[in-house]
Amino acid sequence: MKRILLFAILSLCLTACGGGEEYKLRSADGRTVVTLSLNAERQLRYRISRDGKPVLESSRLGLKLEDRDLGSDLYGLTASVATQVAEDYTLHQGKQRKVAYRTNQRIFQVENADEQKLEIVLRVSADGVAIRYRVPGDRRYKVREELTSFDFASDSRAWLQPAAVAQTGFANTNPSYEEYYRMDIPVGEASPSEAGWVFPALFHTAGGWALVTEAGMDGSYHGSRLQPDAPGGEYRIGYPMAPEKVTGGALMAQGELPLESPWRIIAIGDLPTIAQSTLVTDLADPAVAAMPWVKPGLASWSWALLKDDSVNYETQKRFIDYAADMGWPYTLVDVNWDQNIGYDRIAELADYAARKHVRLLLWYNSSGDWNKTEFTPKSALLTREQRRAEFARLQKMGIAGIKVDFFPGDGQSVIAYYRDILEDAADFELLVNFHGTTLPRGLHRTFPNLMTMESVRGFEFITFEQENADSAPKHMAMLPFTRNVFGPMDFTPTVFSEIPGIERHTSNGLELALPVLFLSGLQNIAETGEGMAQVPGYVRDYLGDIPVAWDESRLLAGYPGKFAVVARRSGDTWHIAGINGEDKDRELQLDLSFIGPRVGELITDGKTPRQFARSEVETGSAVAVTIQERSGFIMKFPAADLAQN
Incomplete structure (x- = not known):
């Protein structure tokens, strides 16, 4: 009673003495x-x-x-x-x-x-x-x-x-x-x-x-x-x-x-x-360890266009060759590899890849009994003892990292599960990509081995239903202002080929812009080696030399769901990537004077949305660019000394 009376008096005092x-x-x-x-x-x-x-x-x-x-x-x-x-x-x-x-x-x-x-x-x-x-x-x-x-x-x-x-x-x-x-x-x-x-x-x-x-x-x-x-x-x-x-x-x-x-x-x-x-x-916790062995990069990936049947020994060997030809450090081997290829032959593939300076990433099903998925390996990561035994085996095989899929949501126990996987993976120097997942929420600072998280309606949905392909350009133009602002996003971008059973509504210029526009520590490229062989050599050269870690980034122009143009610097080389998500052309005047006087290259669509065109471009305070409907472009301005060579 005394305590209640005291607070009643205090309440009156605060009100009388200027409360609020x-x-x-x-x-x-x-x-x-x-x-x-x-x-x-x-x-x-x-x-x-x-x-x-x-x-x-x-x-x-x-x-x-x-x-x-x-x-x-x-x-x-x-x-x-x-x-x-x-x-x-x-x-x-x-x-x-x-x-x-x-x-x-x-x-x-x-x-x-x-x-x-x-x-x-x-x-x-x-x-x-x-x-x-x-x-x-x-x-x-x-x-x-x-x-x-x-x-x-x-x-x-x-x-x-x-x-x-x-x-x-x-x-x-x-x-x-x-x-x-x-x-x-x-x-x-x-x-x-x-x-x-x-x-x-x-x-x-x-x-x-x-x-x-x-x-x-x-x-x-x-x-x-x-x-x-x-x-x-x-x-x-x-x-x-x-x-x-x-x-x-x-x-x-x-x-x-x-x-x-x-x-x-x-x-x-x-x-x-x-x-x-x-x-x-x-506002994330500092890194739990320095992890100097973490190497971001691009990866070849068969499942995007070829789906489950591609997860076999011979196809994965071709995709290793593809990654090596492109100069990419990784090949992602997806669902059911443990059944279709097996651990022993995966070890053989890892050895083969290593000779070509490529390393493998392997898919896992996070799930216990919280969903109805049957893809394997399943239930191999549920306990610390299981995880550490599995990760030790992967490390011995020379595997670079894991892709873990099908998480149950945002409950406290799931958030803890993400951290447990990352912590144990770090002990065995394994990179991590989470799919079917929540948002990164800064975890990639705390655990530098967290390369990316899906948390987006990405490219695979375009391959499933036509309505996703219809919505793709505007959806892609939305993501630089929302999902991808605060963490790595595994959209799995870039396809120049036709998609089986789907009418693609993005031009080749737009697809080329995505690996720079979208941020991800691992960029799992959806295009196949056969498809990549059909594009001009200068496009392949560009895709073979794209950083995924940037020193500086700027939004040059854009509006959510309509268009986006970003500039990103790696060292002294600037990349400019832009896309137009709308059904009408957009004319822009870009201020590129911050780069200094340089000459670079511009790659965009050719006479049709399935072709390319390359031209020379100079920096300045009013660089005119027209982005055709559902199209895009890239510019690259090398360091001044490189540009002269």
Whole structure:
């Protein structure tokens, strides 16, 4: 009774003494401002503006655990002084090799009537805002509800991907982030799926563009999304569905206090700022080890066009020869290799590949009994003992890495399973590619051996149904602004041949642009050796020398779902890649003066969309480019000394 009376008195005092005090934190350039306060209902609220215009209106913060409510009836809001966080780090792959993260930070604290505390860590940087929760203590916890919301003004627009309902789709393998984005829809429009909307979620507001996602997953928290309904444009954190867990594993976040949640991230700015943001890796845990043996690169891959029947000894030998001819370091051997080829003959293939300076990547089924898939090897990675025995065998055979498929969703036990696989694979110097999967969420910084994750409606879907081929150009033009902003994406790009039973709606110029436009530590190229032999030698030469780790990246032009043009630098060589997803030509004036005076090459479509044309191009402040409908191009500007040779 005394405690309740004390808080009643404190409540009156706060109200009488100016309760509802607001705290602010600004980015170093002063453009982005976050305001945090306790409202009259004693709920934590925050809002965000950029250049004085609203990005988020008053939105909610808070957590509810099984044994405590840290979202309502809160008291005693305090704030630390603002400090700067500075961190420099290096990535093995992606849009920017060396990153200098600079952000301003304040830590806030509130408590409920039982004196149970909640900390909110707030960071504001030039490219956005990040928020995470901390709950001190020393007892077990389980998250019941997270109250975080993102309230967008009613005149904002949204680009959102529905979450697939768990246990639907092929062999009950959903969800796997493989739906189409709904483009330019009103905020507040309900998801067509009861599972909600996935991250990253893109919005256009009066204060600029905002891309919402999460990072900093240590295996103790579930993966989150947005709830299906957003009344008044207020989107709330959503949760994995009940089946999204490994057998016998946890669904929601649980463990021993102290609790530290993932970061809730809102990248903010114009489209170049969004596309160039490194917030997800900035906020991920540092690398567990340096892993100097990690080598990103391109791979040949038979399954994309030739499917299951291609996974045999002779075909894989041809694809090893193909990779060697192209100068690519890897060949990916897909499903059922253990049955169709066997471990002993895979070891022979690995030896054959090694003599040609190529290494093998092998497919695995992650699944236990959580879906109906039958592809093998299956259930070989479920326990640490199984994994380490399998990985030791692969290492002895000289295998470079693994592709692991068919995960059950976003439950806490699944997020932990990803990390367990990566940790054990690293011990045996194995690269990892996750398919049928969730988002990377910065894990490729923490585990440099994580080369890529699918988490996209990629090329294989085009081979399945005509409607996917029909939608491909706009879909491809959407991805540089959403899915691929924050992590490697195994779209498996680039086909110049015709696709059996499918009418392709992308030109050869567009297909050529994709391995530069899309970011992935492993680029598994879909075209076959026979198809590649039919294109001009200068195209093969270009594809044989594409980096997958870039020193610098810039968005030069674009709009979500319409077109995208990016510039990427490796060393002193610049690559420019552009695609047009629309059914009409687009004329552009590109400012390439940042490269300096150089002469390079331009490769685009010839007289038909199935041909190529090459010409000379010079840098400048207004380089004219016409991208035909559903087409694309590449430019390459070598280092000045190389260009003269």
